[in-house]
Amino acid sequence: MVSDSSRAGSGDPAEPGPARGPGPAETALPASIRAAIVAQARAEYPNEACGLIVGSAPAADGGTALHYVPMRNKAASPYRYEIHPDDLLRLTIETDDADQVFWGIVHSHTHTPAAPSPTDIGLAFYPDALYLLMSLSEDEADPTTGEPSLRAWRILDGVVHAVALT
Numbered sequence: 001m002v003s004d005s006s007r008a009g010s011g012d013p014a015e016p017g018p019a020r021g022p023g024p025a026e027t028a029l030p031a032s033i034r035a036a037i038v039a040q041a042r043a044e045y046p047n048e049a050c051g052l053i054v055g056s057a058p059a060a061d062g063g064t065a066l067h068y069v070p071m072r073n074k075a076a077s078p079y080r081y082e083i084h085p086d087d088l089l090r091l092t093i094e095t096d097d098a099d100q101v102f103w104g105i106v107h108s109h110t111h112t113p114a115a116p117s118p119t120d121i122g123l124a125f126y127p128d129a130l131y132l133l134m135s136l137s138e139d140e141a142d143p144t145t146g147e148p149s150l151r152a153w154r155i156l157d158g159v160v161h162a163v164a165l166t
Helices: 031-044 085-097 118-122
Strands: 002-004 050-055 065-071 080-082 101-109 130-135 149-156 159-165
Touching: 031 050, 031 065, 031 101, 031 130, 031 149, 050 085, 065 085, 065 101, 085 101
Parallel strands: 101 130
Antiparallel strands: 002 080, 050 065, 050 101, 130 149, 149 159
């Protein structure tokens, strides 16, 4: 998986309107997983961070997020991510052996909104997984808490559908 986050932004086709697509419309993300994503993104700044959320079943099928696994960004870039193939293979085997799934694919955007870039959309190879993006841009932070923006998306056949995180 490789992503170029430099082109995401306002008016980008990755920022969908209110129309809802294939489920889920919303899903729960445990606070511990969110905290792990934030910690990794901050630790790997100025480069994009990436990882996978392992779940009981796909979110669209009512699966729950079980735990977050940080991955190495082979690209080591502030504009791209590529989950290291050795990490991906190892976790694919472990997840399959445990009868679990890749519930979510996570990466950070260092200076742009938490929305899929055109490259992210083109490289969305896991249609059953959610794509979670975290923005470290101060402009995107929660105005009350200052926490980074974290948003979820389902990407099917190049079409982006927002998924609310609770």
